[in-house]
Amino acid sequence: MTSRQAIERYLDRYGEPEAQRMPPLAARYEHVLTVPCYDEPPECVSDLLGRLDASALVILVVNAPSDAGAKARHRTEAFWRALGGVDDEPFHFSRWRRQLDLLAVNRAAPNRLIPRRQGVGLARKIAADMACALIAAGRINSPWIHMTDADAELPADYFAHVPSRPGCALHPFRHEAPPELADAMRLYELHLRYYVNRLRWAGSPYAFHTIGSTISIHADTYVNVRGVPKRNAGEDFHLLNKAAKVAPIHRLSHPEIRLKARLSTRVPFGTGPALRRMTGDDRPLSYAPESFNRLA
Numbered sequence: 001m002t003s004r005q006a007i008e009r010y011l012d013r014y015g016e017p018e019a020q021r022m023p024p025l026a027a028r029y030e031h032v033l034t035v036p037c038y039d040e041p042p043e044c045v046s047d048l049l050g051r052l053d054a055s056a057l058v059i060l061v062v063n064a065p066s067d068a069g070a071k072a073r074h075r076t077e078a079f080w081r082a083l084g085g086v087d088d089e090p091f092h093f094s095r096w097r098r099q100l101d102l103l104a105v106n107r108a109a110p111n112r113l114i115p116r117r118q119g120v121g122l123a124r125k126i127a128a129d130m131a132c133a134l135i136a137a138g139r140i141n142s143p144w145i146h147m148t149d150a151d152a153e154l155p156a157d158y159f160a161h162v163p164s165r166p167g168c169a170l171h172p173f174r175h176e177a178p179p180e181l182a183d184a185m186r187l188y189e190l191h192l193r194y195y196v197n198r199l200r201w202a203g204s205p206y207a208f209h210t211i212g213s214t215i216s217i218h219a220d221t222y223v224n225v226r227g228v229p230k231r232n233a234g235e236d237f238h239l240l241n242k243a244a245k246v247a248p249i250h251r252l253s254h255p256e257i258r259l260k261a262r263l264s265t266r267v268p269f270g271t272g273p274a275l276r277r278m279t280g281d282d283r284p285l286s287y288a289p290e291s292f293n294r295l296a
Contacts, residue, residue, distance in 0.1 A: 003143065003219065010223035011136075014227055022103070025103070031057075031142050032057050032058075032059065032131040035048065035058060037062045042079055042083075049097075051156045055100075057134070058101070058103070062108050063123045064114065077109075080108055105127070107126070121232065121233075121235030124147060131219075136219075143166075144162045144169070145222055155255040157255050161255065162216055167250055168217045168218070170249065170252060173209070187284050191284075195286070198289065202292045208240065
């Protein structure tokens with residue numbers, strides 16, 4: 001079965017409706033980038049994409065969960081309008097900059113809200129399924145689906161270092177925090193790196209970071225694991241856990257992605273909730289070193 005046939009079979013069986021309904025595109029692109037956007041400020045697009053120097057289509061899934069608060073919903077609807085979208089239209093295409101176009105998906109309208117338990121996982125899956133369809137149709141030249149978040153800042157050569165073989169590629173990252181969060185962010189990043197380093201010491205095949213902002217996945221691998229799990233948190237962990245069983249996980253040494261540290265309640269766990277806990281905790285905890293001895 002060819003890659004195109006495998007993608008089409010996946011989309012027929014497991015694909016999200018947006019992958020079939022998106023508007024036709026006249027242009028072809030070298031790369032595709034997928035970004036879920038919930039309760040984000042309009043300026044995040046410039047912060048995220050401002051350094052990129054490549055031909056790329058950026059798929060933004062502007063979304064809100066069905067249990068979102070009124071203020072978060074209104075901010076997300078305002079974000080959609082700032083992109084040029086009309087309240088009731090499902091998609092909006094715009095030329096953002098030379099070689100870089102935006103295709104926004106409206107899952108923030110009252111009749112299109114994301115189910116509460118599917119959250120960011122469904123938003124990522126919608127975008128990645130659309131990317132798969134465009135790869136199969138020949139509108140995207142690279143077979144890699146790049147995933148990130150609206151709080152990231154991507155380097156100019158972000159697309160230039162993917163491996164030649166299928167699998168997943170994980171970009172290195174560094175968090176940047178305002179002064180009031182700097183101490184908590186250093187502790188949390190130390191916790192993340194300590195955990196992965198100890199897994200590596202123990203010989204675990206899962207010794208890698210599972211941060212959605214840093215993942216690129218080959219389309220063949222993506223369809224082989226049936227896409228992003230539709231979960232309101234931890235979708236990145238479960239996607240990589242499945243992918244590691246069928247393909248290599250490539251740990252890139254460069255380029256580095258900058259991630260903004262911020263307090264957040266978008267998801268039940270992850271960087272934002274961890275920072276919120278650590279900010280008020282004078283004895284933050286991590287895993288006991290002895291616990292990794294049992295894995296070795």
